[in-house]
Amino acid sequence: MTYKPKYDNLMENPKIRRWFENLKAKSILTATVYRRTLGYYCELEKTTPEQLLTDMEKLEFRDNFLDFVRRLEKEGKAGSYIVRYKKVLRSWAKFNGIDIKLDVNIANENESPTLDNERVPSKEELSRLLRKATSRGRVSIPIMAFSGFRPETLGNYEGTDGLRLGDIKELKISDEIEFTKIPATIMVKTRLSKARNQYFSFIGEEGITYIKEYLEERKKNGEELTYESPLLQFDVRGTKKNDFMRTMLVTRDIREAITTAGLKMRPYVLRAYFSTALDIAESKGLISHPWRQFIMGHKGDIEARYSTNKRLPPDMIEEMRESYRKCLKFLETRISDVSEDNAKLFLQQQLLSAVGYKQEEIDKLDLSSVSNEDFQQLLRDKVAGAMSDNGAKQKVIPVNEIEQYISDGYDFEAVLPNGKAVMRLRF
Structure with missing residues (x-):
């Protein structure tokens, strides 16, 4: 039986399909979440998307939504969860030419209790996580923790795109897997960037070791590696339905390692680990704030120059590589051998x-x-x-x-x- 996302039947409505496709043009994840939220709201309120458009023209719609909000607050739902309904209803109304204000205050709408209590893992915990991960997980974890990438970069929501081996610029594929320069550069193309800006980050010796071991394992299993091959490949025993692993599968690898390691955290906290380490490095003058912004994928002065010129001067890239190398002592978990x-x-x-x-x-x-x-x-x-x-x-x-x-x-x-x-x- 073919799996269908919940409330996928809403797509039979032409208005909803157009609204969804319009949201999808910017973010498939946002479009999917908004469709699911609209469907769930209609289910809770025993109505339909079409009936909502009729009700939105009436003043009592605001009163009904206010009662809905107060009810969820009494149930203990977080403000950040409740405010999503407000955003989705506004989006659905605006797309259909209806201007609704929904002046309903939501208590603590900017608070996310689960996230607020979440802490960044220590080096020892990250090391334990890496030990418990599969060989594929030991690639995705460092890419997030040591390079700062989002899981969507490794494999997008639909599994149609993701990081390729050719995106690691210093990787050479021949009889042996080699890296011509360490730290190595990893390129993120526009279509995989949340901010829709092309940028790059780096990865040091520990992360490169895991990547090399994983690629050698794949070669041993008979895979012919090319620069177009996905960085993360499906399990040989599984059924391959997409060209790349979907974000859900990328994070599942990480979640399984987290559970096995006896930890409680979201996969996304690995990016927070990277950000925190760079905060410390920046405070010590090891990396500049614009460079820190750039390799985190944020838009800023360096990104503007990069997008205009398409290529930064080689000497600047080398300076950035050197700054990143100095930050590795705050990132990597391995203790270097005495030499x-x-x-x-x-x-x-x-x-x-x-x-x-x-x-x-x-x-x-x-x-x-x-x-x-x-x-x-x-x-x-x-x-x-x-x-x-x-x-x-x-x-x-x-x-x-x-x-x-x-x-x-x-x-x-x-x-x-x-x-x-x-x-x-x-x-």
Whole structure:
């Protein structure tokens, strides 16, 4: 038996079909929700859409709707839920040339108790969620949590479009799955953007690892991958009715992982996780507000320039990539393996802190790209400034003289890369 959405029979009415198609031109999701809400309202009030148009011309329609609102409020329905009926009735009336004001106040109409009490998951919870997800879920979760995409971007409401492998610009498909640059760029075309603006975001090493493992699994199962292939593919055991996974199936993967992990949250909270991490990064000066807006898919200064020129200068894209890379420490859940580079980075951070740099200043520095000479100059500049401020209270001396200076009333502070030590006179 073929499944039909509830109140699909309303489409037999030409007026409703035209109203629905008009709403659909902008958003299929809005059109579907509005049709369902109109049908449910008529069911509750024991009326029809056509009869509503007749009643809307009368003053008592407002009174009847007011009684309807008060009844739902007494039943404990949220204001944000009740106000939807008001919006739908206005839309249905306006489309049919009827101007109704519906001056009915709804208590707490901007409050959503469920959403207000929802919190962003911690890194540990996100890590647990990833461990419990399927290989496909381990792709959709990072795309939302690390790149900030909406689930509709991965697969739209009808399953007719979604992210393709070719939208990951640094992905190379050959005998092996390779990425030529990390973080990689992921493009969102206009038709998949809620704001109807083309934009791009990035994804770092952890997310790329999950994508690579998932694609290798698909190749192993015999799928011939192309740049037009969907990023998310149907289960080989299932029945494929659409070219892409519908939004409902994308979020179902995530919901199942959430339940298995013993958590309670909506899939959409993963985008809030991304937004919160960028808030922290922006407060530390790691990413600018216009760039943050752009990779979240919001319209702003960068989006205007991008849509006008169709392409940002390569150097700006690289700067954005670098800013995103600095934000990854607030996004990714994996702890990097200890390596020579990591040990050097840790030592550099400790030295900078020892000579007086604040943590906020250190966070803004890209130490991985700072040469040894430049790093030593950073230390000398800070020490020279401290010497200027403190006079004889601080001294730079040969290491072999540390013991003598401690005896003379100085405290050891740090060893500099040039083999000298920083000492401070005790108060």
